[in-house]
Amino acid sequence: MNIIWFKNDLRYTDHPAMAMASATGKPALCVYIIEPNRWAQPDMSDRHYDFLRASIIDLNTQLVAHYQRLYVFWGEAVDIFNHLHQQITISALFSHQETGNLWTYRRDNEIALWASIHGITWHQPPQNGVIRRLRNRDGWARAWQDYMTQPPAPTIIPPHPQGLLITDHTPPPTIQTAQTRIQAMQPAGHAIAMQYLESFLGTRSQSYSTDMSSPITGETACSRLSPYLAIGTLSLRQVYQRTLLQVHTLNNAPPSPAITAHKRSIRAFMSRLQWHCHFIQKYEDDPRIEYQSLHSAYRHLDDMEHDPDWFAAWATGCTGFPFVDACMRFLIHHGWLNFRMRAMMVSVGVHHLQLAWTQCAHHLARLFTDYEPGIHYSQCQMQAGRTGINTIRIYNPIKQGYDQDPDGTFIRRWLPELASVPNSGIHEPWYYGHAKPLVDEKIARKNASSRLYAIRKTAGFTDEAQRIYIKHGSRKNRSATNSKKRP
Ligand SMILES: Cc1cc2nc3c(=O)[nH]c(=O)nc-3n(C[C@H](O)[C@H](O)[C@H](O)COP(=O)(O)OP(=O)(O)OC[C@H]3O[C@@H](n4cnc5c(N)ncnc54)[C@H](O)[C@@H]3O)c2cc1C
Incomplete structure (x- = not known):
């Protein structure tokens, strides 16, 4: 019997793995595995779980309407597949290539070994424009375009195996940690x-x-x-x-x-x-992006000691920079923030407050309902100035406030303690008797800039930046360290 292993592909249309399984003409068991060790990783949170749970329930309802269903199992993937193999003899496994986090990468290696020991073929078609075992970025954009313009995978749902008696966890249970539980989650489905x-x-x-x-x-x-x-x-x-x-x-x-x-x-x-x-x-090509600066000249800063009180202040929206704090509280409430403000949050955390970028990245990952490791770590590194190939951008959070929230409506909504501050002072309330921010903005920004540019001047920096550019750089950029264009 075939197994279709659902991962970050909770749909049944344009689902190349399902189309491939259907083409064999055999029945298939549709499976989702909730892996406790994965959920114990520092980037995972209960808001991801809530969104996942709702998405699983929705997909199962759709599959049931097509005489299929999604079996949800709770346990480590190897154990679950072992268990299933004893009961139903798996002939082939179908799932999409996953660019998850380092944990899922190692788990996939384990499953590949398990499948080969048991003589099970594991088919892993891509489900987007990311290319496995890419040699360099030349021609990447063209290949992306080709994939996106090909017809979607045909929607053929394989039949559910008859007479199957398997105990599972559909619908998945709710969990009760409530640490980062969201108040205004986007509805799933x-x-x-x-x-x-x-x-x-x-x-x-x-x-x-x-x-x-x-x-x-x-x-x-x-x-x-x-x-x-x-x-x-x-x-x-x-x-x-x-x-x-x-x-x-x-x-x-x-x-x-x-x-x-x-x-x-x-x-x-x-x-x-x-x-x-x-x-x-980028992340597919180099999974170390999750925990190690892309350019080695910055690696001594990766696990630097930082002030835990400052980290807590940043993480809860209490830095004293009104616009930054409002953005963090908005994010905690909604699980979403626009791009520019995500970039600013990293910039203030890493540059002004000198927090370790890895810990800032984990905190934000837990808060984003849309946490996508490949985008997330690459973006965090870029905003933290760790890639060596992007322009260093240090956002001035006070200016951002004046630009994006001129009359302070957003700040007042999320920082009720500033409700009585007049418009003229809302971005710098310390002139109206409120506490000063943790650092002096101008001095902190200047220090951060000097630190980063000094590293750029070290011997061998440009040579390594050039190598990074060849591997990871968008071919729209003009040179390795000089690009002003994103990404
Ligand atoms: C520090 C930082 C961390 C981020 N972490 C994530 C993350 O975990 N998950 C995530 O999906 N996006 C992440 N982004 C990128 C971007 O901020 C979000 O994709 C976007 O805000 C999501 O809202 P939207 O769907 O309304 O985006 P829209 O602006 O409507 O864009 C549509 C889609 O395009 C993609 N996209 C948009 N902007 C970017 C970008 N700058 N880089 C890559 N893809 C992009 C996303 O898939 C997005 O859903 C991060 C950005 C930064 C600066």
Whole structure:
């Protein structure tokens, strides 16, 4: 019997692994495994679990409507497969290539060994534009485009095996740790994800390119598709191809400034769909990105001692920088933050407060419902200035506040303690009797900049940066250390 092992691909359309299993003509057992050791890792949290649980329940409902179902098991993958193999004799295993975290990479190695010992073929087709065993980035963008424009995998659901008696955990139990439990979780499931996609492409995207930078306007102007893409409710190809239809509609609409602006926004969105895979590809090519600075010149800073009180202040939104604290509290509440503010949070943590980037990354990973390791660690390293190939950006959090929240509406909403501060002082309330931030912004930024640029001047830095660029750099960049363009 075949097993379809669901991972971060909780859908049954454009599901190449399922299509491959169906093509064998055999019945298949659809399986999801909740692995306790994975959930004990420092990047995982109960808000991820809640979203996963709701997504599993939704997928199971859809499969049941097609005379299939999703079996949920609780245990380590090798133990579960051993257990299943004793009961049903597995002939082949089908799952998508996973670019998860270091833990899932090691677990996959274990499963590969287990499968080969038992003579079971493990088929692992890709489910996005990330390429396994890539030699370098030349031609990568073209290959990505080719994948995204190919027809989706055919939707053929293999039959459920007859007369099967297996005890499982569908629906998965709720868990009660409540440490990072979210108050306003985005709802999970296919129908909801489609609603987000349609409302974005139809109307919300009209001002995407101008409104994405502020957490206030970004909340609705951004697609908010990230949790669905991370868990695989929708494939990236489905989103891309639906977006192409929207491009077609806009191209056929009577020209107007509004249509031109909308087209610009859709173009910006499509670039980001490619960035999605661009960043995961970095991690696929070098899983050390999760815990080690990409450029070795920064590695002595990886596990540096930091002030635990400052870390706690940053992590809970109590640094004294109003806009930073408001963003952190918003994130704790919603499980989502727009790109620019994510970048600012890392920048303030690592540069101004000199916190270890790895610990900042784990904290944010636990808070993001859309946690996607490949994007997350690559972005955290980039914002922490650890790649050696990107422009060093140190955000001034006070200026960001003036730019993105000029009258302080957002700050007042999330920091009730500042409710009575007048607009003129909301970004620098220490002039109105409130506590000063943990550090002097200007001095901290200058010190961080000097530290990072001094490292860039060390012998051999540029040679290594060039090697990193060849392996990981977007071919749109002009040179290894000089690019001003993201990603
Ligand atoms: C420090 C840091 C950590 C991040 N961690 C994650 C993460 O764990 N998971 C995650 O999905 N994104 C992450 N991002 C990227 C980005 O902030 C989010 O993808 C985006 O905010 C999600 O909201 P959205 O779906 O409304 O995005 P939209 O702006 O609507 O973009 C659509 C999709 O494009 C992709 N995308 C958008 N921006 C980027 C980007 N800069 N890099 C790569 N892909 C992008 C995402 O898949 C996103 O869902 C991180 C960014 C930073 C700076």
